[in-house]
Amino acid sequence: MTPLAALRGASKRFGPLLAVDALDLEVHTGEVHALIGGNGAGKTTAMKLLAGLERPDAGEVVVDGNPVAFGSRRDAIRAGIGFIQQEFSLVERLTCAENLLLGHPEHGFLLDRGAAARAIASLNERFGTALDPDRPIRSLSMGERQQLEILIALSWGGRLVILDEPTSATGEAGLAFLREAMGILRETGVGVVYISHKLPEVLELSDRVTVMRRGAKVWEGATATADPGELAQAMVGDVALLTAREGRREPGEVVLSLAGVELPWSDDGRSLHAIDLEVRRHEILGIAGVVGNGQRELARLCAGLVEATAGTVVRPEHVGYVAEDRGRDSLALELTPSDNAIVHVHRRPPVSRRGLVRPRAVHAYTLRLLERFAVDPTVIDRAPSARRLSGGNQQRLVLGRELAESTDLLVLHNPTRGLDVAATAELFRQLDEWSAAGGATLLVSPDLDELLEWSDAIQVLVDGRLTARLPAERDAVGRIAELMAGVA
Structure with missing residues (x-):
């Protein structure tokens, strides 16, 4: 034929x-x-x-x-x-x-x-x-x-x-x-x-x-x-590499807290209502839900990019944020990979000295970020702009940057988008280390299997409202699915 x-x-x-x-x-x-x-x-x-x-x-x-x-x-x-x-x-x-x-x-x-x-x-x-x-x-x-x-x-x-x-x-x-x-x-x-x-x-x-x-x-x-x-x-x-996290840790102090939060409008036309949420040290809190129920708004709110119109938000000063749409919210695609890598550190040693950015230090810093995910180091020289990186390598660059500079809280929105099996496994290995060291993580993902394997607890976002916490266990799949479908 x-x-x-x-x-x-x-x-x-x-x-x-x-x-x-x-x-x-x-x-x-x-x-x-x-x-x-x-x-x-x-x-x-x-x-x-x-x-x-x-x-x-x-x-x-x-x-x-x-x-x-x-x-x-x-x-x-x-x-x-x-x-x-x-x-x-x-x-x-x-x-x-x-x-x-x-x-x-x-x-x-x-x-x-x-x-x-x-x-x-x-x-x-x-x-x-x-x-x-x-x-x-x-x-x-x-x-x-x-x-x-x-x-x-x-x-x-x-x-x-x-x-x-x-x-x-x-x-x-x-x-x-x-x-x-x-x-x-x-x-x-x-x-x-x-x-x-x-x-x-x-x-x-x-x-x-x-x-x-x-x-x-x-x-x-x-x-x-x-x-x-x-x-x-x-x-x-x-x-x-396909194996998941083993065991759960006892949560520590609250790092991120939202109480009665309202966000009535966003540039995407979504809204959030009566949001209650806590993320603690040593914890990965998963947010499940059908795409389009306010996930982007919740992630941006938790990262400090938009402000609530009602309710109380308590979050640390510095938050690592990986956006769902990396090309729109996490990368300047026309700039070089190195320019994107130093967004948080361009005024600090060793990248900068006496107000001047040091090209060799920038190159070395970018290499360290990409090496966390086993990216071929020559990719920096081959890509004149971040746009020329593959989708997976763009995501690795963003993840490496945010993991390197975050101290208390990571907000990750669909972080495995475009990552292969090996890179996904490496990401969650690093998140496990981050959690063990006292980091708090909010993981927003449309992949329920991913959330069940890596979260300590799960909340479901439906029509801009969050459900109560559920255990991240296979036995809870039926209940989570009902909540996602809006039938519970």
Whole structure:
């Protein structure tokens, strides 16, 4: 059978780095093909070749059995290839309908908003979504933004949709949507490439799996016959990394306290009501909930970036904060990785002396941050801006920076977004050490398994309200799920 799209011996270099090494990959009509591997394995770069965002240095891109030479992403879109990246491409000040029209391969300078609204309504009916064509992007949750990106790709005639870490920011609600969407796409003959670090998702949703490491394909086969341990071994080389924290510690003094807190409005249109919360030393408090229930507002409030309009907030002066949307809230993407690394310390020795920043000291400091997560040190020299780092390495940079400078409290919002299995294990190992040393952590995550494995206790956020504490135990899953669904 002729594949819908393929890479044949495709290679891509960035200076001395061989990002994609003679890769052969096929995607067939009505197939969900998972592409997995560690950070820097070449997954996203390979798909950029297929989507017209990069050109191969060797090998070829094939569509419908014919070699093609995409000159731009627009060429790939015209060929029916849509690419939904980790960092969404939506324009926040525009509406859903306006984003659908923006860059559409067929329309000219005249914008038919009525046609766009009808297209969104049709796709809403087809996929069970409820996107308002007139709603601005800035008011959408991360899950809703992803839904819109997928609907836009399909409305533009997409026959192949590439999803890069689709549930990294959307959690259980996003996964539920993808379950439904994958079935519909299969039935209608749309091919899907599903890039993910999450093996349970891959095993549930895909038909075939390809594992990449260091730019090359190291394993490929049918999902039905794939062994999770074998896949983990192929990705990271150490299945032991997948083990979780052992035991719980006795909490110490209160570090963060919220009592009767109200936040009636935010720039994302969410609100918080009657919030009561305490985080103590030696404790990791998990916040569960379906994405879009006020998680971003709660995290920003606890980090001191917004102030409550009522109630009492007690927090330390210095708070480490890892935002859900790193490109918007945690990084200056046009600055260098080193510039981003020294945000908290640029006026202090050894980075600065007598008011002057010392380049060698900055470089050494950045290396120390990245070494915490085993990042290749040459990445600093290869990336002229933080934007050029992979999504996983961007997250490692932010995590390293905040862990290095925090003294009492860490507020982490979806911190494993874009991290591979090894980096996730290393993050939680360091959090365990931080907790043992007396640190307090608020962990906001859409991944319930992650919260159950690493939290000491869990509260559920529903419609901007927090439930009482629940034990972070498997026996509590049913109760937590009911609260998340709003049926308890």
